[in-house]
Amino acid sequence: MQHALLIAAACLMALLSTVGAALPYPILPPLFASSAANGLNTFMDMPPKLLLGVALAINPLGLLIGSAVLGPLSDRFGRRRMMLLASFGAAAGHALSALALVIESYPLFLFARFATGLLEGRSAVARALLADRLTGPLRLRAMSWLNGAFYLGWLAGPLMAAATIGFGVTVPFWIAAGALLLSAALVAAALPRETASTAATSWWHVARNEHSLNLLRHDELRRLFIVHLALTCGVTAFYEFYPLWLVEVAAYDAQGIALVTAVMCAVMTSVSLFAGRPSTVAPLRLASVNALGVAIAVGTVAAGDARVGMAAIVLFGLPMSYYNAVVPGWCAERYGGYGQGAVMGLLSTTFCLANILMAIAGSLLALIDTRLVLALGAVLAAWASWRLQGWHDELAADGIKEGGQ
Template sequence: MKTSLLITAACLLAILSTIGASLPYPILPPLFAADASNNLNHFLGLPPKLLFGIALSINPLGLLIGSGLLGPLSDRYGRRPILLGSAIGAAIGHAITAWALIAQSYPLFIFARFVTGLLEGNSSVARAMLADRLTGDLRVQALAWLNGAFYAGWLAGPLLAGITLIWGITVPFWTAVVALLLTAALIAMTLPKEAESHLTTSWWQVARDKHSLNLVRYPVMRTLFIIQLSYTCGVTAFYEFFPLWLVENGGYDAQGIAWVTAGLCGLMMVSSIFAGRPNKIEPLKRVRIHAYLAALAIACVGIGNIWLGLVAIILFGLPNAFYNALLPSWCSEKFGHHGHGAVMGLISTTFCLANIIMALAGAVLTLIDTRVILLLGAALSTWAAWRIGVWKKHLESNVATDTQNIMTTN
């Protein structure tokens, strides 16, 4: 088995899983904000913005469930069959999505997006695959490339949609089908068949007992979860609804949204290269600063005109990239005794949960004004930044107390 093929397969899976989530972002806002009614944007006579919010939330719901189930299932049944099955199944999900758009069937569209998200929640399996097969510095480097691939997916999804939409609204989804099937073929060639597992527990017991959300029973991890949920709720409010803001305030079409998103994700990718470099400022303090800056960018979109909003949308990628690079590494150092995989899984699962919460909240708040959900996102990220500062002082106080106790005992 060639290591280069193994890493390529894992990174392709990472890119395609985020492409699946981000592909509709430039497609859906013009569709649901269209003046002409159709069976998609007027299903059961419901408001188009409410239908839009539900459509946004259903894929992350699938990702949330899939990320909690597919990893433990791969421990029991093997990485190869789970990765093959999820890649092929996600390809089928994209095909059904295309069919639903042609038929203008909102229920079928929602079903397809949920199934696609469920099967694309295989990021933990891809990480486990690399951890299983690689060691030492090569493992660290491969996992770093995998994280970069997730960023690339957020860039590639909207770009793919914008570039291929000129041939029809379903073409982006058929392109994803072909890419996923090619990835499945690469997995089949790269990963050897595995020995049958001798685990006696059921798949449900494995998924339940190993789920990352079990960590919230520890007070310090519960604090991390609350802070991360608040910050990512702000981020997902921004991700999910700035395209709709562009449609309403700038008259942008899908191609225009795709290029703005490309600028945002391009800056985020470049920033991630420099985010991990050594710095004299304490990591958690830097995390707090970048959370404040991200909140400021979101607020500028919510209160600004089209030009200020465009600049803020793109510049948001800078602090968000630094935040996402610094917080996981700090958590790995501080809480690694809980298991690196479990801690990273908690962070990923929190992001999926935030997607669902803010998509549903936005479905209601955008009925008032799209800017309301953006300003709520800015407020939540600001609160997270403030709470990080309070938490930092608390942790430093505990360390000082422990040190004093040790000195007194000696």
């Protein structure tokens, strides 16, 4: 297959998968923060902010499991097969989410979002598809373009929600389901059939015994997991709670949140087009600098007023884009021997775990003040920056190159 077609197929899958994942961010905060009672914000008479936190956490919980197992499954049974199955399943999940909103069933909405997240773990498969078929500078650029496609989905999702929510709160979910079916058809046409490995006897065997978290048995990968988890906790604190901050501080509705999100994601997408260029700066050093940039942006939102905070939300996309261009490419080069699907799955699993942790912790802190969630995120990102710089210094002192082992 031509490299251009391969990259295009992976980026298309990334784009259309994140469109659906981004939909609830501008839709849910106004629903749960509304003074008008509905079946979502009055479930079991629990605090609406706590209900919102659970609703935000349940999709990443599915992503956590899906990211841990879909990558290794694709190592054994093929990237094409896993991408197709996951796309069809996620489309069904979006349809079920729409039904739950119609009947205002909070439990059904949670189930639908969990199932959708479980199958959206295919992002690890898309990254592995590029990691195991490309090398050198082309792999680095392709990883950056793939990140750009993910960011573009975060742009398209909120924009689509803002443009279509006037026709009904479920319309964006139906569009997302249709887009996933379209992506499945295009992937089926673009990717050749693969021969599954015979090393495992069943899907369950691979999911149970060869999931990405098995990589934590290795000291260096365990260190990567801890540092990356801290950084992604800072990032997800921002992603999950800046919409609520916009509701409380700037009195924004779903369309206003979507507009700010769209501008931020447009910045991230634009930067990603050139963030993957080769650099003479060591990867861990670059990651450290950009993690610090993330911490400053998130901290500024926590401490600033509406105008300063919205500027920081938009500028957050700069360091985040560079970080996401550097780290996956570095991991693919250094740890590819463990299986690209498993390695990319570990990165995705870490992000999902961070989503869950910060959704739960954040919903509790938000009962006091939403800015506390963002402040905690800034502290965690700053700690990750410090640890990444320390890791770089240790390798440099020992004369160890940061590239492949």
